Amino acid sequence: GAGVSQTPSNKVTEKGKYVELRCDPISGHTALYWYRQSLGQGPEFLIYFQGTGAADDSGLPNDRFFAVRPEGSVSTLKIQRTERGDSAVYLCASSPGTQETQYFGPGTRLLVL
Amino acid sequence: AQKITQTQPGMFVQEKEAVTLDCTYDTSDPSYGLFWYKQPSSGEMIFLIYQGSYDQQNATEGRYSLNFQKARKSANLVISASQLGDSAMYFCAMRESTTGGGNKLTFGTGTQLKVEL
Numbered sequence: 001g002a003g004v005s006q007t008p009s010n011k012v013t014e015k016g017k018y019v020e021l022r023c024d025p026i027s028g029h030t031a032l033y034w035y036r037q038s039l040g041q042g043p044e045f046l047i048y049f050q051g052t053g054a055a056d057d058s059g060l061p062n063d064r065f066f067a068v069r070p071e072g073s074v075s076t077l078k079i080q081r082t083e084r085g086d087s088a089v090y091l092c093a094s095s096p097g098t099q100e101t102q103y104f105g106p107g108t109r110l111l112v113l
Numbered sequence: 114a115q116k117i118t119q120t121q122p123g124m125f126v127q128e129k130e131a132v133t134l135d136c137t138y139d140t141s142d143p144s145y146g147l148f149w150y151k152q153p154s155s156g157e158m159i160f161l162i163y164q165g166s167y168d169q170q171n172a173t174e175g176r177y178s179l180n181f182q183k184a185r186k187s188a189n190l191v192i193s194a195s196q197l198g199d200s201a202m203y204f205c206a207m208r209e210s211t212t213g214g215g216n217k218l219t220f221g222t223g224t225q226l227k228v229e230l
Contacts, residue, residue: 031215042117042204042220043158055215089156098215099208101148104158 002026004105006092012111013082021077021108025094032075033102034067035091043091049075050098082112115140115209119221126195126228133180134190134224136205146208147188148218149179153201161203164188195228202226 005024013019025032031050035043045059049069057067064082069075079086089109093102116139126132138147149161164172164179172179180189192199202225206218 033215033217035218040222042206042222043218045217045219048215048217050215056217059217091158093158101160101163102218103160104150106155106157109156 004092004094004103006090006105006108008108009106010109010111012113014113015082015084017082017112019079019082019110021079021090021110023075023077023092023094023105025073025075025092026103029094029096029103030072031095031098031100031102032069033093033095034075034077035093037089037091037107039088046077046090079110082110084112086110087112115142115145115207115219117205117207117219117221119205119224121224122222123225123227126192126226128195128197128228128230130195131191131193132195132226134192134203134205134226136188136190136221138186138188138205138207140186140207140209142210146216147179147181148206148208149177149188149190150204150206150220151199151201152204152223158204162190192226197228197230200226200228 034046037043048056052072064080067077089107091107093104095102118137145166147164151159162174178191202223205221208216
């Protein structure tokens with residue numbers, strides 16, 4: 001079956017612009033996670049959805065970051081007023097339930113100039 | 114807070130040989146899970162193997178096995194019969210419970226493995 005997909009695969013934007021990153025989880029997976037991976041580091045947790053609601057957003061670095069999952073499937077990570085420090089790979093993962101293995105998408109490489 | 118330590122930034126192994134990638138962890142949670150993921154240059158994180166803290170036996174998945182030593186808080190990944198396609202970054206991760214009943218992963222800094230002919 002299809003895995004987790006993320007679009008776009010690459011995004012280049014200018015400082016101060018708004019960006020949206022999309023994640024399409026594995027069909028039937030109720031849990032969805034966003035992580036951010038900076039160069040040379042492991043991924044860091046941003047936010048977790050169970051169904052439509054954000055059950056834990058403690059990893060979001062500040063209020064410029066926001067994510068939604070309105071129908072309990074596709075999720076969008078939104079970054080306002082982008083800064084150069086936001087440049088990273090944004091990874092999405094999904095799992096069948098909350099305590100099960102997370103399966104990752106290919107990531108979106110964001111570059112803020 | 115949980116912590117994962119991977120002390121080997123890079124490793125080399127000859128094709129067909131076995132290699133061990135080190136991982137130590139720190140947690141006060143009595144129930145936890147440990148994962149290994151492979152990240153090739155394409156960037157996707159590929160799940161390899163899982164070990165639960167209460168599992169009596171070490172996990173195995175094909176050529177991958179996890180050497181779980183609970184008292185030492187280590188969860189080393191052993192890859193047997195290395196192949197050129199095993200060249201990638203390898204991450205150890207620990208499951209940490211979140212508010213709302215989920216589980217977020219805390220990752221180490223990774224080990225870059227290079228398999229040579």
